[in-house]
Amino acid sequence: MPTVLVAGGTGDLGRRVVRELLARGADVRVLTRPASSAADRLFGGTEGVVVTRASSGDPAALRDAVRGVDVVVSTVSGVRDVIVDAQTALLQAAVAEGVPRFVPSDYSADYRYLPPRSNRNLEFRREFAGVLDASPIRATSVLNGAFADMLTGQAPIVLADRKLVLFWSDADQVLDFTSKDDTAAVTAAVALDPTAPRYVEVAGDRVTARELARTMSSLTGEPFRVQWAGTTGLLSAMSKGMRRFSRETDEAFPAWQGMQYLVSMYSGDGQLRRVDNDRWGEGRTWTSTRDVLAAHVASPPQSG
Template sequence: MAEPELVTQSRPLAAPALVVLAGAAGDLGHRIGLELLARGGLVRALVRPGNAKPAVALLRERGATVVEVGFDDVGALTAACAGAACVVSALSGLRDVIVDAQTRLLDAAVAAGVPRFIPSDYSIDFTKLPAGSNRNLDLRRAFGQRLDGAPIQATSVLNGMFADLLTGQAPVVLFKIRRVLYWGRTDQPLRFTTIANTAAFTAAAALDPTTPRYLHVAGEVATVRDLRAAATSVTGRRFRLLRAGGPWLLQLMIKIARRLAPAPNEVFPPWQGMQYLHNMFTMPPNSAPLDNDRYPDIRWTKVREVLAAKA
């Protein structure tokens, strides 16, 4: 498989810290692992038994220790967490993963005496959203309550929307008809961060013992007008704005889609993506300030660069 491009340079640490990484076989987890290694950290990657994905093999080749462990076994997880300075979760799933499996991982980290835990949040700031507005973010909120009650230092990385989705799953920049689709206002600030930048920042945070409870980042804060300008610039063809209606209409569409195709066992059914867009377009304007400058070696990828890959 083509390995992801790292955005940092190797920076040896005086005393290499051991980071336990759960979800290392996934795209984001794999990138976090590579970034940790590039920064001089030691990585113990936790994967489910029998996982033979190329991403796991690459981490092993780069120097990570790969440990096969069942996430239903707190004893085995505790042994796997021994000696770590931080546990980073990049697990993906529904309640059985985000709440249940992560809780067992948290219990193991506490039992092993690990001082810090980074949960699998990597999203918009769900602390400012009403409960019930987004199923997947509600699960992260539920786990966050357990995390806040545990005797361990916690840090969540909140990166807005993955900018990579703008050229794929997120129906906002419509290249075929040269439109930028939106609901509500044209001046709503939207936060976008690439998966690569999120991985680099998370790795830096994992090796930083002074992180606060929440860290907010964005490769770019852009309005739909900014998206239109970026798409027009990289394609050389004029894009127009396409207002589908107010947020209330999108909310109605979500209810209809969820009733017609509930897909309760899918992590990202169509209505879930619609919920995320609704959250983006209705996020309160007084969002927390960005922490991009915390690790100055990271070069933040702009929306224009992401769209250029599609043009």
């Protein structure tokens, strides 16, 4: 089996990718920062996992880390200094050591068709894609829409306490959702398949706001309705205004960035166009938005 280096393997998605690679019999190297102890705590003594350390500012250490691996899988998270700068340093090390393949940290909507400057975080991914495509390494990006897990908290779409599902512009716009576990499974499959194309598009579920409202009505026995929250153009203008008057921050998901993601989804600009679940699902039963919402509805409320 191939040896796979996972950058960002101690993160939420990264841990899931490591788990899926191990389940498929791969040898895994987890790349972590020199001062971090999280990898030792999570993977110390785990058969098939080797922890290696290097910073993005140490080219020699990065080359040592990637030497002899068959594919680099990046699951790092952050803004430009991570998505562009740190991944470029890792890419350069991989190229220098003759690593055949590289999977960048995309895991997102399809950024290729977004209007320029409409989504900061996805713009960073598009910028790094240009760097990656100019290199001699074979690359595969995983595009999965939004994480379905976000429907129960981070994404202000389903407002359970108000029995509303919000939408912008069009309640029948198709939205792509994939759970983190499904995304991790696809990423592992991609990492171990040298024939994977440049872009792999999957969606655990494709639903509209109207369908989400029907799902919540069915799960709770109470009527949920869709609520128009404005146009995507208005939401985009609001995000620009909020960003203009916000202090600069290294935070990956300030409120205005969340607005940009909603614009990318409800405008249809980031919608996946070539979903291929059959090839990359490996007979998997995909997690639906109903599954995610049902688990949330059934979970007891947190006290305190």
